[in-house]
Amino acid sequence: xxxxxxxxxxxxxxxxxxxxxxxxxxxxxxxxxxxxxxxxxxxxxxxxxxxxxxxxxxxxxxxxxxxxxxxxxxxxxxxxxxxxxxxxxxxxxxxxxxxxxxxxxxxxxxxxxxxxxxxxxxxxxxxxxxxxxxxxxxxxxxxxxxxxxxxxxxxxxxxxxxxxxxxxxxxxxxxxxxxxxxxxxxxxxxxxxxxxxxxxxxxxxxxxxxxxxxxxxxxxxxxxxxxxxxxxxxxxxxxxxxxxxxxxxxxxxxxxxxxxxxxxxxxxxxxxxxxxxxxxxxxxxxxxxxxxxxxxxxxxxxxxxxxxxxxxxxxxxxxxxxxxxxxxxxxxxxxxxxxxxxxxxxxxxxxxxxxxxxxxxxxxxxxxxxxxxxxxxxxxxxxxxxxxxxxxxxxxxxxxxxxxxxxxxxxxxxxxxxxxxxxxxxxxxxxxxxxxxxxxxxxxxxxxxxxxxxxxxxxxxxxxxxxxxxxxxxx
Amino acid sequence: xxxxxxxxxxxxxxxxxxxxxxxxxxxxxxxxxxxxxxxxxxxxxxxxxxxxxxxxxxxxxxxx
Numbered sequence: 263x264x265x266x267x268x269x270x271x272x273x274x275x276x277x278x279x280x281x282x283x284x285x286x287x288x289x290x291x292x293x294x295x296x297x298x299x300x301x302x303x304x305x306x307x308x309x310x311x312x313x314x315x316x317x318x319x320x321x322x323x324x325x326x327x328x329x330x331x332x333x334x335x336x337x338x339x340x341x342x343x344x345x346x347x348x349x350x351x352x353x354x355x356x357x358x359x360x361x362x363x364x365x366x367x368x369x370x371x372x373x374x375x376x377x378x379x380x381x382x383x384x385x386x387x388x389x390x391x392x393x394x395x396x397x398x399x400x401x402x403x404x405x406x407x408x409x410x411x412x413x414x415x416x417x418x419x420x421x422x423x424x425x426x427x428x429x430x431x432x433x434x435x436x437x438x439x440x441x442x443x444x445x446x447x448x449x450x451x452x453x454x455x456x457x458x459x460x461x462x463x464x465x466x467x468x469x470x471x472x473x474x475x476x477x478x479x480x481x482x483x484x485x486x487x488x489x490x491x492x493x494x495x496x497x498x499x500x501x502x503x504x505x506x507x508x509x510x511x512x513x514x515x516x517x518x519x520x521x522x523x524x525x526x527x528x529x530x531x532x533x534x535x536x537x538x539x540x541x542x543x544x545x546x547x548x549x550x551x552x553x554x555x556x557x558x559x560x561x562x563x564x565x566x567x568x569x570x571x572x573x574x575x576x577x578x579x580x581x582x583x584x585x586x587x588x589x590x591x592x593x594x595x596x597x598x599x600x601x602x603x604x605x606x607x608x609x610x611x612x613x614x615x616x617x618x619x620x621x622x623x624x625x626x627x628x629x630x631x632x633x634x635x636x637x638x639x640x641x642x643x644x645x646x647x648x649x650x651x652x653x654x655x656x657x658x659x660x661x662x663x664x665x666x667x668x669x670x671x672x673x674x675x676x677x678x679x680x681x682x683x684x685x686x687x688x689x690x691x692x693x694x695x696x697x698x699x700x701x702x703x704x705x706x707x708x709x710x711x712x713x714x715x716x717x718x719x720x721x722x723x724x725x726x727x728x729x730x731x732x733x734x735x736x737x
Numbered sequence: 738x739x740x741x742x743x744x745x746x747x748x749x750x751x752x753x754x755x756x757x758x759x760x761x762x763x764x765x766x767x768x769x770x771x772x773x774x775x776x777x778x779x780x781x782x783x784x785x786x787x788x789x790x791x792x793x794x795x796x797x798x799x800x801x
Contacts, residue, residue: 333775337759341778344785348747351792358800472770479764486772488761501755527800531793538786542779549775 266582281444304529308536313446317595318404328552332485334495342507343541371609376665393654399637405592411569456587461547464554506652516602672722
């Protein structure tokens with residue numbers, strides 16, 4: 263396999279260098295570096311959005327989710343993605359309209375400007391930092407497990423993580439967001455190709471579609487229905503996941519930024535349905551891989567199952583392609599997320615452009631180190647950690663949605679988001695329970711945010727109407 | 738008008754999915770050997786993506 267591995271890695275590295283050279287420009291402004299000149303077309307926009315959304319978590323986490331919890335994993339991610347892409351049609355329009363009138367350097371900066379207080383921006387930044395770190399670490403953890411299985415005992419676990427982070431930092435430093443967008447495009451296409459080859463091969467090894475489901479019906483029928491053998495996919499859990507995933511483009515800055523930097527709204531809308539189609543195409547083969555694992559490796563640990571299904575059970579060229587594909591997926595998604603945190607920091611800083619960029623670069627380095635440390639100590643529950651990240655950042659939905667809806671949004675929603683963030687954070691670290699009576703905490707918080715935000719927004723809209731009418735009378 | 742109709746259809750699709758279609762403990766009826774939750778899930782995801790495509794065509798606003 264080593265020969266194939268060198269061959270595919272050489273092609274991948276050559277493509278990355280080509281993308282860096284194409285993106286590199288001397289004396290570029292910070293906007294060109296951080297926001298790719300806000301000139302991304304529909305096709306590139308779709309590929310970069312898809313790559314930032316589907317990553318090592320899809321490649322490794324989803325097969326493991328199907329294997330352990332059954333076919334309900336489709337609703338958890340694919341159906342929720344369907345809801346999300348429809349929501350992008352409206353949200354993309356409102357966000358771009360707001361960004362055009364207020365200016366855009368990052369979502370945190372936009373929040374500060376819209377609410378007229380830096381605290382809104384600080385809150386968004388804190389939420390992004392706390393809940394993006396585990397999500398970024400998932401990618402690094404995932405590829406480290408895989409590389410360790412491919413070349414055992416060559417390096418310690420953390421050694422692979424360090425190499426990935428160093429390549430990522432060099433690449434981001436040379437090319438900026440434009441280079442990341444190009445590498446995303448390469449990754450998205452590679453991911454789709456590799457996952458289908460592996461999916462079809464796994465289905466074949468399991469004896470075909472009909473035989474797979476017949477076998478599972480005999481051995482573990484709970485995998486074929488809700489809530490799955492471990493009872494995870496309750497309707498409440500799935501609704502909570504749909505809301506969290508629907509809010510990804512609203513509250514995860516690496517995706518929110520991509521909606522703004524696209525050339526026009528038409529491109530954003532084309533991107534939305536293209537991402538929907540991509541979601542179906544990329545998640546479908548993970549069903550085959552996962553159910554194959556449920557037959558052949560029902561009790562294996564995550565790392566053992568992933569290494570066997572994606573690597574050892576595959577022909578050598580496919581296994582080598584899987585390593586490169588996963589490496590590419592990890593690199594571009596991690597890059598996108600770390601870079602987004604840098605953008606958020608930059609949007610909160612004031613002063614000379616060069617000084618701001620220097621602090622932003624230091625910030626990107628610090629984030630990378632934090633992520634690196636986290637990736638060494640985290641668990642292997644990749645899909646559940648991703649959901650935690652989506653849920654955590656979703657607490658920022660009230661401030662972002664009010665900011666794009668109202669010309670002068672009500673500041674009271676900052677407290678709603680802050681309180682919800684504090685509660686979910688305390689629950690995450692075990693200080694508060696994740697369930698209150700029969701309700702999951704996330705569902706309870708979504709209900710609280712929805713009712714209180716609607717009440718404040720209604721009161722605010724009436725107040726604005728009265729003030730406007732009184733000003734008109736005065737004039 | 739068409740946009741509002743599409744939004745209504747999307748909301749109905751989500752409510753019907755969670756309220757009626759995604760029922761715990763059900764494996765049959767199967768379609769092409771796929772269990773009930775999987776084929777209905779794939780079908781409803783396809784419906785949402787189709788609504789997104791139509792929504793992109795009939796969205797009433799443009800970039801200023």
